[in-house]
Amino acid sequence: MGILMDKDALDAFLRREFPQIGDDFSIEDVTLEGARVRLNVSDKHLRPGGTVSGPSMFALADVSVYLAILARLGPVGLAVTTSCAIDFLRKPASGRDLVASTRLLKVGRVLVVGDVLIHSEGMEEPVARASLTYSIPPEKPDS
Amino acid sequence: MGILMDKDALDAFLRREFPQIGDDFSIEDVTLEGARVRLNVSDKHLRPGGTVSGPSMFALADVSVYLAILARLGPVGLAVTTSCAIDFLRKPASGRDLVASTRLLKVGRVLVVGDVLIHSEGMEEPVARASLTYSIPPEKPDS
Amino acid sequence: MGILMDKDALDAFLRREFPQIGDDFSIEDVTLEGARVRLNVSDKHLRPGGTVSGPSMFALADVSVYLAILARLGPVGLAVTTSCAIDFLRKPASGRDLVASTRLLKVGRVLVVGDVLIHSEGMEEPVARASLTYSIPPEKPDS
């Protein structure tokens, strides 16, 4: 069994479904086990001092798990984030993109758990780690 | 002992130090124990379908704890978020602002922990809960 | 609609299904919205210095959400903890029981989220907070 959406398919999906943020992210690699996604850092992601903001790192972690799920399961309509635990480990290097490496630790019938490590491009020490749970709705959404 | 920064002082601080996001948030109330902060929802916070995005809710939780810390401790230069655990409980109501109610559970010498409950304005059931830890640097920052 | 299991029913269930730990906990109160559960602290819960261990506090948080779910939904066979985020805020007072106050924030078709605040009995400041997610399996368990 291979992935159900490849890099190009995911890229097209992201830009079509999330036009506001599609340009912020570049998909670098995608496999059955996970994905590597880049945040193309621009002014809107920065805090005073030039460091990438927490919400931007959260968004990167969130998107990278979402894309890994799509690659594995296909364009499941309504996968939603149900929780995230994120640790901010050190300041991102200024002037560098961030790269998130995501591994899917569990792909269940209703829950998917992904683990994310975020680095400033080219740096060895991670700037953040996160784990996210997505809920994969069955036929009828949870109300 | 009272709060060290009131609503007006916090509002001025937010707009001066975080000009990119200062207009997104309104401080509704602030006490020694916590704060109530509103996300003035606009297009940039929305996902397809009109619901507020996860990163926007994360940003609201993060800002609200930060403001509660400033109110209690004064303009401590470099308080930084070290971790966040957030649960997304249900879809925000479309067309409504979000309101975060924050309580400081611990104000230690080096760590502050805040608990946040986020509601769509006027709704009874919370849309998200979060807990965040901030690190309050002593004289010399952690390297 | 009222609770489906009251204090006595929960107590009997706990002692029958979890004989190893049933005596460790006392159910103090239970409502549709949550529960209050006591850890009857004894030597086995203590760390050197006489403070209650982290795993014991985790166990208390876990049990208290489980009991709140049972009260609300009845003896659902296989509710399982899928995640927990816990913050240890200060040392428990030595020689005192711990009391967990749990509120169910979401009772969905497949996921339940509960929020827990733990106090040393009679003390104002909480010693820990936790949020837990339980998965409520449908007819067929997640495989």
Added chain:
Amino acid sequence: MGILMDKDALDAFLRREFPQIGDDFSIEDVTLEGARVRLNVSDKHLRPGGTVSGPSMFALADVSVYLAILARLGPVGLAVTTSCAIDFLRKPASGRDLVASTRLLKVGRVLVVGDVLIHSEGMEEPVARASLTYSIPPEKPDS
């Protein structure tokens, strides 16, 4: 720079300082970057049905990060767990020990963050993941 406490030193420390639980755990490997620790599963760790309990997995994650910190920093008296986020991914295999693989992601002056993956011995898929933050007190403890 090498580790400050090796396997034997850690083992002796564990049994001396935590006599109640020292026999539950075996240190399999320890490096500057982390540790591998086994939970010697016995009846007291089991839930009805023969699966290892959540609190036992929490305890394993907690101990394994603690030991990795000791190996790296030496017998720092009062390192305390300040938070843990744990995801329970699948049922542990019955009749098998659990093995926790821990990596230290950040070793700061006041905070240490470790990442843990727990497997049933010999199984490929993890049963749990956890991240824990420890606070390393300076001369005077946080009050």
